[in-house]
Amino acid sequence: MNRISADRWASRDERGSISLWMVTASFVMMMLVGLAVDLGGQVHAQQRAHDIAAEAARAGGERVQAAPAIEGRYVGVDTAAARIAAEQYLASAGVTGTVRITGGDTITVEVTDTYTPDFLSFIGIGDLTVTSDASARLIRSLGGTEQ
Numbered sequence: 538m539n540r541i542s543a544d545r546w547a548s549r550d551e552r553g554s555i556s557l558w559m560v561t562a563s564f565v566m567m568m569l570v571g572l573a574v575d576l577g578g579q580v581h582a583q584q585r586a587h588d589i590a591a592e593a594a595r596a597g598g599e600r601v602q603a604a605p606a607i608e609g610r611y612v613g614v615d616t617a618a619a620r621i622a623a624e625q626y627l628a629s630a631g632v633t634g635t636v637r638i639t640g641g642d643t644i645t646v647e648v649t650d651t652y653t654p655d656f657l658s659f660i661g662i663g664d665l666t667v668t669s670d671a672s673a674r675l676i677r678s679l680g681g682t683e684q
Contacts, residue, residue, distance in 0.1 A: 571656025579665050582652035587669035589630045590648040594673035597623035597636060597644040601675060612677045613641045642675040 597619035601612055616638045623636040623646055634648040647670040654662055 567656075568660075571654075571659075575654040575657045575662075578655065579652045579667065582650060582665075583667045583669060586632065586648045586650045586667050587671060589627065589632055589650075590634065590646045590669050591671035591673075593623040593626040593630075593634065593636070593646040593648070594644045594671050596626045597638075597646070598673035598675055612675045614638055614644060614675060616641075619644055643672055644674075645670060645672040 598614065600615045600618035600622050602615050605613060619638060620636050623644060624634075627634045627636075627646070627648065632648050632650045634646055637645045637647075639645065647668065649666060649668050651664040651666055653664050
C-alpha cells in the first residue's frame with residue numbers, strides 16, 4: 538500500500554466520529570441551558586411566593602381592632618377580618634397557603650405554589666414545589682418610637 542491509499546483508509550475509519558461528538562456535545566449543552574433556565578424559573582417562583590406571602594400578611598395587618606386603636610389604648614389585629622383578608626389575597630393570587638395570627642399583633646402567612654419546568658420536563662422532572670412565608674407585626678408608634 539502506498540502512502541496516499543493509507544491516508545485515505547485512515548480518514549475513512551474516522552468518518553462520523555465528529556458527528557457523534559457534535560450530537561453528544563449539543564445534547565449536553567441543551568441540558569445545561571435547560572437546567573439554567575429551569576433553576577432560574579424556580580428561583581423566580583420562590584421569590585413570587587415570598588412576595589405573595591408578604592402582601593397577604595400586609596393585607597391582613599390592615600385589619601385592626603378599631604375601638605382600642607382609636608382610643609389610643611393598644612393596636613390589635615381583628616383576627617377574623619385579618620384572616621379573611623389574607624386568605625382572599627392568597628386566593629386572588631392563585632396560590633394555597635395558611636394564615637396564623639399570634640400574640641394579637643403578628644400575622645404569619647405561609648404560601649405553597651408549584652413551578653412547572655420548561656426544559657427539564659422532557660427528561661421526566663415534573664412540577665417543583667416552592668414554599669415561602671412572611672410575617673407582618675402591628676406596632677404603635679409615637680414620634681417614630683415604638684410604644
